[in-house]
Amino acid sequence: MKAMHKILLATGAGIGLALSVPALAEGPGWDDILNDAKTTDQVVSYGMGPWQQRFSPLEKINTQNVAKMVPAFAASLGGEKQRGQQSQPIVYDGTIYVTGSYSRVFAFDARTGEKQWEYNARLPDGIMPCCDVINRGVAIHGDKVIFATLDARLVALNRKTGKVIWNKVIGDYKAGYSATAAPLIVRNMVITGNSGGEFGIVGAVTARDVETGELIWERPVIEGHMGTLNGKDNGITGGAANKTWPGDTWKTGGGATWLGGTYDPGTNLVYFGTGNPAPWNSHLRPGDNLYTASTLAIDADTGVIKWHYQTTPNDGWDYDGVNEFIPFDGTFNGKPMKMGAKADRNGFFYVLDRTNGKLLNATPFVMQPNWASKIDIKTGRPVYNKDNRPGAPAGSEQGKTVFATPAFLGGKNWQPMAYSPDTEMFYIPSNDWGMDIWNEPIAYKKGAAYLGAGFTIKPLVDTHIGALRAVDPKTGEIKWEYKNNAPLWGGVLTTRGNLVFTGTPEGFLKAFDAKTGEELWKFQTGSGVIGSPVTWEQDGEQYVAVMSGWGGAVPLWGGEVAKTFKEISQGGSLWVFKLPK
Amino acid sequence: MDFARRGVLAGAAAAFGLLGPARPLIAAPLDKVRELGVLRVGLYNDNRPWSWEEGGRARGIDADLARAIAEALGVKADLAFFTADEDVSDDLRNVIWRGGLLGFRPCDLMMHAPFDMRFAAKEERVVFVAPYAREEFTAICSTQTKDCDMPPQRFVGKKVGAELDSIPDFYLMGSFGGILKSDVVHFPTGYEAAAAVQDGAVEMAVASRAEIEAALFDRPDLAARQRKSPLPMMMSDGWDIGMAVRDDSRSLGNAVEDIVAAMAEDGRLAALFARYGVTWQPAAATQVTA
Numbered sequence: 001m002k003a004m005h006k007i008l009l010a011t012g013a014g015i016g017l018a019l020s021v022p023a024l025a026e027g028p029g030w031d032d033i034l035n036d037a038k039t040t041d042q043v044v045s046y047g048m049g050p051w052q053q054r055f056s057p058l059e060k061i062n063t064q065n066v067a068k069m070v071p072a073f074a075a076s077l078g079g080e081k082q083r084g085q086q087s088q089p090i091v092y093d094g095t096i097y098v099t100g101s102y103s104r105v106f107a108f109d110a111r112t113g114e115k116q117w118e119y120n121a122r123l124p125d126g127i128m129p130c131c132d133v134i135n136r137g138v139a140i141h142g143d144k145v146i147f148a149t150l151d152a153r154l155v156a157l158n159r160k161t162g163k164v165i166w167n168k169v170i171g172d173y174k175a176g177y178s179a180t181a182a183p184l185i186v187r188n189m190v191i192t193g194n195s196g197g198e199f200g201i202v203g204a205v206t207a208r209d210v211e212t213g214e215l216i217w218e219r220p221v222i223e224g225h226m227g228t229l230n231g232k233d234n235g236i237t238g239g240a241a242n243k244t245w246p247g248d249t250w251k252t253g254g255g256a257t258w259l260g261g262t263y264d265p266g267t268n269l270v271y272f273g274t275g276n277p278a279p280w281n282s283h284l285r286p287g288d289n290l291y292t293a294s295t296l297a298i299d300a301d302t303g304v305i306k307w308h309y310q311t312t313p314n315d316g317w318d319y320d321g322v323n324e325f326i327p328f329d330g331t332f333n334g335k336p337m338k339m340g341a342k343a344d345r346n347g348f349f350y351v352l353d354r355t356n357g358k359l360l361n362a363t364p365f366v367m368q369p370n371w372a373s374k375i376d377i378k379t380g381r382p383v384y385n386k387d388n389r390p391g392a393p394a395g396s397e398q399g400k401t402v403f404a405t406p407a408f409l410g411g412k413n414w415q416p417m418a419y420s421p422d423t424e425m426f427y428i429p430s431n432d433w434g435m436d437i438w439n440e441p442i443a444y445k446k447g448a449a450y451l452g453a454g455f456t457i458k459p460l461v462d463t464h465i466g467a468l469r470a471v472d473p474k475t476g477e478i479k480w481e482y483k484n485n486a487p488l489w490g491g492v493l494t495t496r497g498n499l500v501f502t503g504t505p506e507g508f509l510k511a512f513d514a515k516t517g518e519e520l521w522k523f524q525t526g527s528g529v530i531g532s533p534v535t536w537e538q539d540g541e542q543y544v545a546v547m548s549g550w551g552g553a554v555p556l557w558g559g560e561v562a563k564t565f566k567e568i569s570q571g572g573s574l575w576v577f578k579l580p581k
Numbered sequence: 582m583d584f585a586r587r588g589v590l591a592g593a594a595a596a597f598g599l600l601g602p603a604r605p606l607i608a609a610p611l612d613k614v615r616e617l618g619v620l621r622v623g624l625y626n627d628n629r630p631w632s633w634e635e636g637g638r639a640r641g642i643d644a645d646l647a648r649a650i651a652e653a654l655g656v657k658a659d660l661a662f663f664t665a666d667e668d669v670s671d672d673l674r675n676v677i678w679r680g681g682l683l684g685f686r687p688c689d690l691m692m693h694a695p696f697d698m699r700f701a702a703k704e705e706r707v708v709f710v711a712p713y714a715r716e717e718f719t720a721i722c723s724t725q726t727k728d729c730d731m732p733p734q735r736f737v738g739k740k741v742g743a744e745l746d747s748i749p750d751f752y753l754m755g756s757f758g759g760i761l762k763s764d765v766v767h768f769p770t771g772y773e774a775a776a777a778v779q780d781g782a783v784e785m786a787v788a789s790r791a792e793i794e795a796a797l798f799d800r801p802d803l804a805a806r807q808r809k810s811p812l813p814m815m816m817s818d819g820w821d822i823g824m825a826v827r828d829d830s831r832s833l834g835n836a837v838e839d840i841v842a843a844m845a846e847d848g849r850l851a852a853l854f855a856r857y858g859v860t861w862q863p864a865a866a867t868q869v870t871a
Contacts, residue, residue, distance in 0.1 A: 123684075
């Protein structure tokens with residue numbers, strides 16, 4: 001880690017470090033963010049460090065005493081806007097910053113839970129967000145907290161007052177663009193992806209000046225689109241159009257980068273996952289459809305793609321490839337390696353060489369993914385089960401029903417996994433479900449006849465849908481699993497105290513033994529937990545915080561899955577825990 | 582796309598019902614509309630020639646028809662534009678029975694809903710009324726095209742246009758062994774695809790009849806022709822267009838149905854369509870005699 005830090009400073013030297021110096025005095029600077037995984041008295045980045053391993057070296061709370069953990073306080077987000085709360089708290093200088101549903105930001109006193117300020121984005125009533133009105137958290141830098149809004153703006157607030165410092169449109173909400181991810185800070189830049197459920201959008205990653213919000217570089221993720229750096233053309237993504245897309249379909253190819261990215265200081269690469277291709281039906285766009293359903297490694301200074309790895313070429317199941325790519329160091333086949341891992345929507349857990357994107361291993365982390373029989377390690381490509389690809393749009397007949405696993409909500413959806421360098425295991429909040437999918441001739445879109453697709457999501461077994469799994473990245477072996485009735489939709493935290501924390505839709509925050517999976521503690525928060533927990537040390541005590549508030553994409557779908565959460569009430573609270581004195 | 586399109590899903594309505602806010606402002610049945618003096622009508626954004634905004638004014642067949650209905654009810658029309666969601670089921674939820682998550686108030690009436698018994702059977706929260714027109718897909722071609730009625734695959738190597746993610750798109754991309762796949766140019770709407778033929782950007786476009794007729798009517802000086810024979814292997818043989826009200830607003834639905842029937846009867850409906858260059862074709866559902 002130390003060597004890595006040095007390299008970073010070298011590459012970052014010319015990138016306006018001097019510019020950001022004045023802000024450092026007023027709050028956390030890049031050094032704080034860079035060292036976030038090692039420092040224990042604050043949480044100043046999404047994922048707790050640039051790698052976003054969600055690992056804390058704290059061990060005051062551990063397997064021996066976690067059973068005694070009690071709430072320190074809870075703080076309500078109030079109002080009538082109690083919907084999905086997917087935020088990860090940020091903790092700095094005695095304040096906890098969280099975002100809430102409907103593009104709100106709150107600052108709470110980290111000792112008492114008293115509200116310091118609240119910011120409500122004024123949202124136009126014409127937005128129709130695809131998947132609930134959630135937000136995943138703020139970035140913090142200097143005197144600012146920065147977050148993205150449902151109407152596709154990036155807003156920087158004074159972290160002490162909640163007053164707007166700058167407010168930039170990053171997409172046209174009328175054209176279907178939105179934003180929900182926590183921004184990523186790299187030196188003096190705030191880096192974001194984009195999102196939107198509508199056809200016609202093209203995924204992109206953009207870097208802006210953290211002080212002003214002005215664009216530094218932009219990298220569209222679909223082959224054929226021109227990137228920019230400092231206002232000038234900076235090369236066409238993929239070199240040229242039409243290499244892996246027919247006709248002009250690349251112009252509206254999809255690939256939204258809606259979940260944000262991670263950063264590796266050693267290689268100076270940001271890793272962003274890309275969404276599924278458009279149009280939905282894969283038969284209309286034969287080819288790999290680059291770079292949809294992929295992980296992209298992008299040079300943080302220039303926005304140039306250094307490598308890509310596509311998890312689902314020519315996706316036909318809606319297996320978004322947005323999942324976080326988490327760098328980690330270790331040995332693989334006896335060799336020390338710089339690696340990264342991703343648990344994909346498509347049900348496979350991928351381990352790559354993070355310097356070049358070469359596949360090292362890929363193994364299923366959910367029950368029986370059937371769209372592909374395996375991932376060929378040599379070619380890096382899936383071996384498709386042709387029978388489990390949904391058919392071409394056929395007109396007036398319904399066509400055959402395909403049962404494909406995982407369901408389109410994914411073996412793992414947005415909820416971030418964690419990695420413990422102590423146990424050398426990834427902790428993956430996964431779901432075991434499949435979908436019936438068929439061509440639906442009786443469909444209408446914008447008032448006109450249309451050929452849609454029909455779905456029903458089904459659990460694979462009656463014992464559970466959710467499963468928190470400990471996976472050994474060297475072998476892909478599942479070391480332990482915790483099964484949960486409802487689908488898991490919250491992030492994971494792991495600590496040197498040999499603990500793994502995650503929430504459940506049933507309302508519990510739970511703690512497990514990181515080595516064995518034994519459940520050691522749980523607490524009922526009053527609504528579903530779909531946020532990401534964090535931990536820090538304050539006044540000599542270790543604290544754990546998580547948001548509670550059921551919602552997100554899962555309740556939008558019904559069928560058998562809905563039975564597992566129909567009694568869950570809505571909410572909107574920050575819960576903070578510690579050991580009794 | 583974020584979490585994927587919502588398709589046709591068993592139980593989806595029930596799940597939304599659970600989640601939805603406590604029904605802020607309920608779409609009104611007839612007596613309530615009369616009492617308030619306002620009929621709130623939902624219109625699709627960018628759906629020329631049916632409904633679009635121009636210079637701050639609502640234009641189009643659906644906008645004019647909505648105004649005529651409000652006038653006949655003796656109330657003011659409150660025309661509310663909305664953006665089409667992934668399918669009409671989503672639109673019905675956003676516009677009629679729940680409203681938008683971010684404050685879009687439910688409408689009393691939604692124009693341009695499909696009138697299809699099989700589709701209606703799946704939509705428990707709304708009632709479909711007043712089928713007022715029939716639409717179908719056809720084609721427009723350039724005057725340079727020797728034979729406008731030739732099979733579409735003979736346009737191979739020339740640019741052909743369609744609205745993105747529509748049946749014309751699937752038809753041109755997927756039919757005839759996908760031979761036209763590389764020639765398809767995508768547009769945001771069928772009207773724009775038709776206009777592109779007039780502008781010479783593409784040689785042929787597949788769009789709805791109303792979109793093509795309106796494009797030809799709007800710029801008659803630009804030479805282009807409408808296809809006369811049916812499109813071979815077209816996946817849709819046309820559909821009826823009606824309106825939607827909430828399931829507890831049948832009294833309003835009945836009143837609207839009477840007004841539209843009278844307009845069809847005395848020629849006002851055909852005249853209204855003619856203002857936009859569109860030939861009024863009655864809905865098939867109104868042609869069936871019991």
